[in-house]
Amino acid sequence: MTDIPLLSLTIFLPIIGALVILLIKEDEKSVNNIKKVAFWTSIGVFILSLLIWLQFDSSNPGYQFEEKFRWFNDFNFYYHVGIDGISLFMVILSTFLTPLCILASWENIKKRIKEYMLAFLFLETVMIGMFASVDILLFYVFFEAVLIPMYLIIGIWGGEKRIYASFKFFLYTLLGSVLMLIAIVAIYRFTGSMSILELQGNNFPKNIQIYLWLAFFASFAVKIPMWPFHTWLPDAHVEAPTAGSVILAGVLLKMGGYGFIRFSLGMLPEASQYFSPLIMILSVIAVIYTSLVALAQTDIKKLIAYSSVAHMGIVTIGIFVVNSQGLEGAMVQMISHGIVSGALFLCVGVIYDRMHTRDINFYGGLVNKMPIYATVFMIFMLGSVGLPGTSGFVGEFLVIVGAFQYSSLVVIGAASGIVLSAVYMLYLYKRIIFGLIENEKLTEILDLNLREKIILIPLALVVIMIGIFPNIFIEPMRLPLELIISNYELANGK
Amino acid sequence: MENNLINFILVPEVSLSILAISCLMYGLFSKTNSFNKTTNFATLSLLFVSALIYLDFTTSFAFFDNFFSNTTFTKFFKILTSLGAAASLIISKKYFIDTKINRFEIPTLLLFSSLGMMLMISSKNLMMMYLAIELQSLSLYVVASIKRNSIESAESGVKYFVLGALSSGILLYGFSLIYGFTGHTSFDGIFITLSNLNELPIGLIFGLVFVLVGLAFKISAVPFHMWTPDVYEGAPTSITAFFAIVPKVAATALIFRFCLEPFGKFYFEWTQVIFFLSVASMFLGAIAAIAQKSLKRLLAYSSIGHVGYVLIALVAASDQGIKSASIYMFMYLVMNIAVFSIILSLKKSDEYVEKIIQLNGLSKTNPILSASLTIIMLSMAGIPPFMGFFGKFYIFFAAIESKLYLLAVLGVLASVVSAFYYLRIIKNMYFDEAADNENFDFHINNQAKLILFILMFIISFFILYPSLLTDIVSGISLN
Numbered sequence: 001m002t003d004i005p006l007l008s009l010t011i012f013l014p015i016i017g018a019l020v021i022l023l024i025k026e027d028e029k030s031v032n033n034i035k036k037v038a039f040w041t042s043i044g045v046f047i048l049s050l051l052i053w054l055q056f057d058s059s060n061p062g063y064q065f066e067e068k069f070r071w072f073n074d075f076n077f078y079y080h081v082g083i084d085g086i087s088l089f090m091v092i093l094s095t096f097l098t099p100l101c102i103l104a105s106w107e108n109i110k111k112r113i114k115e116y117m118l119a120f121l122f123l124e125t126v127m128i129g130m131f132a133s134v135d136i137l138l139f140y141v142f143f144e145a146v147l148i149p150m151y152l153i154i155g156i157w158g159g160e161k162r163i164y165a166s167f168k169f170f171l172y173t174l175l176g177s178v179l180m181l182i183a184i185v186a187i188y189r190f191t192g193s194m195s196i197l198e199l200q201g202n203n204f205p206k207n208i209q210i211y212l213w214l215a216f217f218a219s220f221a222v223k224i225p226m227w228p229f230h231t232w233l234p235d236a237h238v239e240a241p242t243a244g245s246v247i248l249a250g251v252l253l254k255m256g257g258y259g260f261i262r263f264s265l266g267m268l269p270e271a272s273q274y275f276s277p278l279i280m281i282l283s284v285i286a287v288i289y290t291s292l293v294a295l296a297q298t299d300i301k302k303l304i305a306y307s308s309v310a311h312m313g314i315v316t317i318g319i320f321v322v323n324s325q326g327l328e329g330a331m332v333q334m335i336s337h338g339i340v341s342g343a344l345f346l347c348v349g350v351i352y353d354r355m356h357t358r359d360i361n362f363y364g365g366l367v368n369k370m371p372i373y374a375t376v377f378m379i380f381m382l383g384s385v386g387l388p389g390t391s392g393f394v395g396e397f398l399v400i401v402g403a404f405q406y407s408s409l410v411v412i413g414a415a416s417g418i419v420l421s422a423v424y425m426l427y428l429y430k431r432i433i434f435g436l437i438e439n440e441k442l443t444e445i446l447d448l449n450l451r452e453k454i455i456l457i458p459l460a461l462v463v464i465m466i467g468i469f470p471n472i473f474i475e476p477m478r479l480p481l482e483l484i485i486s487n488y489e490l491a492n493g494k
Numbered sequence: 495m496e497n498n499l500i501n502f503i504l505v506p507e508v509s510l511s512i513l514a515i516s517c518l519m520y521g522l523f524s525k526t527n528s529f530n531k532t533t534n535f536a537t538l539s540l541l542f543v544s545a546l547i548y549l550d551f552t553t554s555f556a557f558f559d560n561f562f563s564n565t566t567f568t569k570f571f572k573i574l575t576s577l578g579a580a581a582s583l584i585i586s587k588k589y590f591i592d593t594k595i596n597r598f599e600i601p602t603l604l605l606f607s608s609l610g611m612m613l614m615i616s617s618k619n620l621m622m623m624y625l626a627i628e629l630q631s632l633s634l635y636v637v638a639s640i641k642r643n644s645i646e647s648a649e650s651g652v653k654y655f656v657l658g659a660l661s662s663g664i665l666l667y668g669f670s671l672i673y674g675f676t677g678h679t680s681f682d683g684i685f686i687t688l689s690n691l692n693e694l695p696i697g698l699i700f701g702l703v704f705v706l707v708g709l710a711f712k713i714s715a716v717p718f719h720m721w722t723p724d725v726y727e728g729a730p731t732s733i734t735a736f737f738a739i740v741p742k743v744a745a746t747a748l749i750f751r752f753c754l755e756p757f758g759k760f761y762f763e764w765t766q767v768i769f770f771l772s773v774a775s776m777f778l779g780a781i782a783a784i785a786q787k788s789l790k791r792l793l794a795y796s797s798i799g800h801v802g803y804v805l806i807a808l809v810a811a812s813d814q815g816i817k818s819a820s821i822y823m824f825m826y827l828v829m830n831i832a833v834f835s836i837i838l839s840l841k842k843s844d845e846y847v848e849k850i851i852q853l854n855g856l857s858k859t860n861p862i863l864s865a866s867l868t869i870i871m872l873s874m875a876g877i878p879p880f881m882g883f884f885g886k887f888y889i890f891f892a893a894i895e896s897k898l899y900l901l902a903v904l905g906v907l908a909s910v911v912s913a914f915y916y917l918r919i920i921k922n923m924y925f926d927e928a929a930d931n932e933n934f935d936f937h938i939n940n941q942a943k944l945i946l947f948i949l950m951f952i953i954s955f956f957i958l959y960p961s962l963l964t965d966i967v968s969g970i971s972l973n
Contacts (some may be wrong), residue, residue, distance in 0.1 A: 073961040074968050115861070139886075148872060151917070152944040155925045163925050167917060174877075174913055178906035185887070185894045185902070306906070 003035075006055075007065040007081050010095070011129045014121040017041025021121070026114040035106060036192045038117035042099040042124060048246055049095040049128075056088060057456060061479035063134055071135070077194050080134040087131040087479035090251075090258055093338045094127040094463075097250045100455050101243035104346055106354050107451075109157060109241065116157060120243070123149040124338070125250050131258065136184050136194045143219075144177050144385040146252060149242065158239040165239035172232040176222035183215035187267075200483070201268050201492035206270045213271035217264050224256025226279075227286035228314060230265050230309045242349030245301065249308050250342035253447040254334045257315050261330075264482050265322060269491035272320065279320040280410050286313035295424040300348045300358045303428055304341060307384060311337045317414055318399035321470075322488050326402025327481045328474050333395025335473060336466055340383040340392060343459040351432075352451055354445055360428065365437035370447040374433045376456045382453030385422045391466035435450075462476035506546040507570065507612055513539040514605040521598030525633065529596035533587050536601035539582035540608060543574045543645060547660060558843055560680060564972045570820055571615045571747035578740045579608040580826045583837065585835040586732030589846070595641050595730060602734060607633035611744035615751075620669045620679040623748065627665070627712065629702045631658050638729045638734070650728025655720045661711035668704025671697055681711075684756035694760050704768050708842035712745040715805060719798050723786075726794035731846060735834035738797050743823050746804055750819060753808060754972055761802040761811040768809050769901065775802030776908035783915045789837060789850050792915060793830075796874060799912050800826050806889050806905055810896040813971060818888035818966045825873075826887040832949040833870050839938040847934075850919060855928030863936055864923040866950050872952050875916040876909050881956035 020037050024030050057064060063082030071077045083091065102120060109116050125148065130142035147170050155166035191203060204212065217407055222229045233253075237245050251452060264272050286311050294306035311333065318330030351366070352358055362458055367374040379390070386392035403411045437443060448456065466473060508708040521532050547569055582599060590596045609632030615624040616630040622907035626747075635658065639651020673679055675698045688694075694702070711718040714734070726734045753764050779799025786792040807819035825946055840847045840863070847853060857864040886909065938946070956963070 016538075071960070074964050115857075140882070144878050144883075148877060151920075152924065154923060163921060166925075167914070167921075170912060170917060171914060174912045175907075178905070178910055182890065182894070182902050183905055185890050186899075189891070189894045250939070288528060 005067055006048065006052060007083060007132055008067055010333050011081065011125055012053065013045050013049060013377060014041055014124040018118050018121040018193060021114060021117055022242050031113050034114050034117055036356060038100045039099060039231060041121060042102055045124065046095040046099055052083060053088060053092060056476055058476040073278045075190060079138050080195060081132040081133055082134045087478040088476055089335050089473060090254055091128050093335060094124060094251045097246060098124045101246050101324055103455050104349060105243045119149040119152050119159060123247065123435050127209040129152060130255065134196050136162045136196060140181060140184055144254065146492060147173060151439045152167040153244040154236060154240045157241040162239045164237040168232045169236040171444065173222055180219035181214045183212045186212065196262060196364060199389040202269050203485050209268045209271035210274060212269045213264060213275060216259065220256040220259040224253055224316065226282050227289060227307060227309065232337045233309060234302050234305045238299060238301045242345055246342040249345060253308060254338055257330065257334050259321065260319050261484065265319065265488060269451060269488040273492045274401055276320045277445060279316055283313040283316045284410060284413030286310060287414055289418035291417050295377050298360050300360055303424065304344045308341050309471050310421060312419065314396060314399050314414055316405055317410060321402045321406040322485055323402050323405055324485060325398045327485065328477065329395050329398025329402055331471060331477055332470060333400045335400060336383065336391035339459055339462050340380050343456060347380060350448065353480045354493065355441065362439060363432040364439065368437055369445050372448050375461050377433065381425050381462055385425050387416055392462045393467060394470040396468040499879060500541040501551060502875055503608055504546060504551045506543045507609060509546060510539065510543045510612065514609055518602045521602055526540060528595065528598045532598040533583055533601045537580050537626045538604050539605060540576045544576040547572045560682060561619045561622040562616050562931050564616065565972060567581055567816065567972050568616045568678045569610055570970055571743060572612050574743050574824060574827055575611050575615065576608060578765045578831065579604060579694065581831045582681045582739045584945060585831065585838055586735055588939050589732040589838045595729060601639055603637050604808050611741060614744050615747045618681045622673065622850055624666060626663065628905045632736060637733050638725060641730050645730040647730060650725045654721055654725045660958060661708045664704050665708025668708060669702030671704065675701065679833060681756045688756065688759055694763055699763060702764060705752065709749045710771055711746065713742060713801050714798055715771040715801050716778040716798060722798060723791045723794040726790045727788055731790065731838055735838060738793060738834065739827060739830050742797060743827055746823055750808055750816065751972065755809065765811060768805050772802045772805035772809060775799065777804065780908045780912035787849055789848055792850065803886065803889050805906060807892045807903060809898060810892040812892060812896050814973065815892040815893050817967050817970055818892040821963060822885040822972050826864045827950055828949050829870055829874050829882060830909040831944060832953065835942050835946045836867055839936055839942065841935040841937065843932040850922055853919065853922045854926040856934060857933050861935055867923065868920050868952055869950065872914040874965065875913040879957045881953045884956060884960060923965060926958060
């Protein structure tokens, strides 16, 4: 569209910011400069991604802002990036959350600030690059490179059991993704192409599709995560620093859902239909089981972590019912969950910074001392529950409408999970916010400061905006999703 | 015909042997300690020889009744060997002087050993192969035990010698069986005899297996790896660096040529053996390294694991397999030189760092150094975007192309296990605090620093222009 390589600029601007930070010597005085460089770089990236959204053409189902260069001379691998309606909001979600994360770490990260900011900027490049890749090998490189900064973020700045959590996170997800590597190599072996664009459709015989599908499933099911592959998630979330949890829940989990839509549905439609009952069973178990587990938690972060697994169960149901309502619902649910759960982790971070505990029983009656906090927390809590008017409602509602066309049993499972989510979230809110202050230590607690307001209020506005005008977000993704659905129906003879 | 002599001298091996003998003579007759000069001389000789190999004046030569092959494959591996040997001399020079084992015999013997390795890579005859292997091993037995007053060093030398002699015996027995059943010692003769056979006679199978066992010992593939950790740990670190870097490359080239040239037709027979060696090496390398406390032992097991991956490419028995193995060995060399150049220069309270736990808290005091070590470890574990990932990728591509799905899946599973111990080193540097306040001391001379810088650049930015290497490799073939 323009001569400026806008997309590559968006992907690599954080790295440029990181190089600037590398040049700053870390001492008492320059720490603030490091933070500022990191923050303004990420703001710049956010503005660039908004420019992409502004110029985005919703009537075009294919990739836009494409850039393509030869990468390997002996293989058909390209540096090929592009944005379509499916990846657009994933990119914006990443660029939106990163500056908020850097802002949220302004005061509570006290050691090795330089490395911390470097890790976050590297992470941002990798996340955007992954969603923007059109070449599968490029996608894989970014997909796995995510592990490096996240491993360091959990391991260096995490809580008490950080080493255990960081190793579990790294090895668990690596195990899934190396199997995907084998599938990618096999795809290249069969077709001689690595372009997501060329491989859309039904290119493989069914028996091969099944193996490829399982390999991709191993990777994405760990990433999203589905029950029973979710056990790394609570550990990683609890031990990670607040901003790490936000990125983990906000963006990294979405990589799984994105992969399911792009690869499993887009390239392996017959196998996707073959395995959809399995996905439904696992998802329904995830929704109900993890909701019950969440109900029993005493650690706020752990509760939100389990609720993420349940919400992702709704997403996988929406993806594998494969109709426009289901898929659009799944996409909106992913965006909404990215914002809401990120915001919930930030809310936990606010009180953790003040009291240094995440024990639910420690708190109670916060509304008396922190009225603004109680209000924004309520918005996010309701967004998580899926109250009409918030972002959560749109996604869950569409998924349930879509699931009705698949099977009413699945609807019963999904709907009961939504009811349970109301139970554990409201119960959490009651225990932390309402009542009288019984713990003496809480009498001095302060309400949100300016920095925290700047972080949380935009998030709250977005939650409500998606709830009221969901069409802004659904419109660009409609055509690419329709394309995937029609491919799927063609392949399965519907 | 008049410039025959000059042409003869310009054969890399001939020139190297002349240089090695001059190095020996100079060391013997010099009155003062000539370690410094001989090391520089040896380094320059190796660089000169690698230039000779690259320029290749000898294409039309057929020495000693076809004992000797000169192809793009052998050239590539010989350049790797000589450059690797030169680099290992440069990075270990300061360590030798520091630990007072600065004897001129070391560079001289390493030159002879490199000569043996180059002959090994090129050998086209069983006799030649045996002599070359012995030349490189005998030199290495001596340097392993060069630190005479240290029990560990002596032990490692003896262990290496006894097991090496045993493996040579097995190798010779295999040769005699092959000779007995084919009537030839040259690769070409064996190949012609075998091409008339429909199946291998039992005696030849025995001969083949014995030779493979002997070669597996040289590349330290499981279950013939027992010497590796002990020798790596016992020998002075600078010698360990040489062991880890160079002989592996040469022996790998030899096992590829031995399997694919004379026995190329009967790949079904030997791939079964190599399949087992490969899987066992990958998994034992990965699992045994987990429990190690010593950095050198850990690197020993890591090198065993890497050998397992290269053998996947051998099982593939295809052109792509040869190319993938060449790429992988190049990366193996680069990563190992880089890691050893760091270990050989890193001191903590006046002692060289040898235990993993001594790395605790390194990132606080030496952020750039620990970032480099982190990148090397991630690269060795095969995590993108670093170079090692592409090596693994090529290996798995070769495996998938030859329909070795099981082997590929086992390979990636082993790579997940091995990621654990590479991550553990990062954990020690970044997540753990140093127990005491003693400072790290990173002393590295300028040439070694330059090498480290170049290698780190290659490891980190290989992704930007991979074709630089893959274009070279795509021209490689055994013929």
